[in-house]
Amino acid sequence: MESGILPEVDPAALSGTIYAAGSSTVYPLSEAVAEQFKADGFAGEIKIDSIGSGAGFERFCKSGESDIANASRGIKDSEVENCKAISRTPIEFRVGTDALxxxxxxxxxxxxxxxxxxxxxxxxxxxxxxxxxxxxxxxxxxxxxxxxxxxxxxxxxxxxxxxxxxxxxxxxxxxxxxxxxxxxxxxxxxxxxxxxxxxxxxxxxxxxxxxxxxxxxxxxxxxxxxxxPTFETAESGEYKLARPLYIYSDAGVLKSKPQVAGFIHYYLTFVNDVIGDVGYFPASEEALTAAQQALADALK
Known part of the structure; x- marks a missing residue:
């Protein structure tokens, strides 16, 4: 889904480490994207911890250890405040839909x-x-x-x-x-x-x-x-336990670590190629375009 909002990313041109932590639900999706990112040439290290959304936000907003928070729910106001305390402003990127x-x-x-x-x-x-x-x-x-x-x-x-x-x-x-x-x-x-x-x-x-x-x-x-639970019932909201899936990062992290910005750009571009195999349903094109725009805005 190359949208033209951002230039193409070349994984082989990037190096360094990327650390994501959080939701066990989002974990297999992030793993699948990371494997493809490495197969396309990224030679750095990608670490992904499956510890739950709440613990992921702790690592992202309290200790500031992680570059990306994986989440199967939206960030809470208290977590946003924790992020502010360490000079981070979380940016939300919708990456898919789950039918719990x-x-x-x-x-x-x-x-x-x-x-x-x-x-x-x-x-x-x-x-x-x-x-x-x-x-x-x-x-x-x-x-x-x-x-x-x-x-x-x-x-x-x-x-x-x-x-x-x-x-x-x-x-x-x-x-x-x-x-x-x-x-x-x-x-x-x-x-x-x-x-x-x-x-x-x-x-x-x-x-x-x-x-x-x-x-x-x-x-x-x-x-x-x-x-x-099916793609159609999750997308329409007819299935009552459908929910969005997210990753979060911060403009400061994205600007200081081009490999993280490149990985998220790659994630938003190619997530729909792997999401069905992983077992989730795609976010709408509108949601992915909005996420790409959010990334472009953060990198200005």
Whole structure:
């Protein structure tokens, strides 16, 4: 998607190190772009840490260690303030769309679709067994698997499934409802969640569509309110758990490190070539053009 907003970038002409950290959801996408960037000639080092959106913003806005923050949610006002304290102004670049997938084991015979209301009960202290949610379901404990509290995926899920429907004022209050549920395992590593859910027909969890797609032989993605996660339903907003994916950087970083500016330019140019293979859906052309414009403005 060469837009003409920015000149073409030649990875072979760039050197140095690039450090990105944050969302486990965005991680495989950034990894795929980085591999292509290196294949096209970049000889420097690219380090990408999968630590959750919140922890990624800590590294970008508090310690200033990272050049790029990967995020599966928008940056919070408090994080922007942290950035200001170290003379950084975060610039947002939209890179794709995820359909957060609610999944069970292929061995689960009683679930194919959930309402948002049922999902809210399942991930709360209101139900201990499946039969507490629906009497026709098994009299077995609900084994819950959820991303950790540093995860943008966790924040997004709690906000959309618990906080907004129940009109709870503070996100932290809604988080307590989820974290007080029994048989709950949290992990910042989505592969740990995958293995846990695959291990029992009574397990349920959620993570980015890419992690579901990679394990589709062993997992079943549930439809929500009768709508399955697909490109069309994510783009239209019909699928209620669709969300944007971002990377963030700062004009000072971009100007002082041409390799970071070049990598982000390359990312925005070629992300749609790899995003489908990774397991996510493209951002609109308008969103990518706006991101390229934001990069051009930052480099003026």
């Amino acid at each position: 997938s609610v999944v069970v084991s292929k061995e689960n015979t009683f679930l194919t679709d959930l309402t948002l209301e049922q999902l809210a009960v399942i991930f709360s202290d209101k139900a201990e067994k499946w039969s507490d949610v629906d009497p026709s379901w098994p009299n077995e404990p609900i084994l819950r698997f959820t991303p950790g509290t540093d995860s943008g995926t966790f924040d997004f899920f709690v906000e959309e499934v618990i906080q907004k429907p129940a009109k709870i004022e503070k996100l932290d209050e809604a988080k307590k409802i989820v974290l007080s549920a029994k048989n709950l395992q949290t992990s910042e590593d989505d592969n740990v969640l995958v293995k846990g859910i695959e291990g029992s027909p009574y397990a349920i969890g959620y993570f980015g569509f890419a992690y579901y797609q990679a394990e589709a032989a062993n997992l079943k993605a549930l439809s929500i309110n009768g709508v399955s």
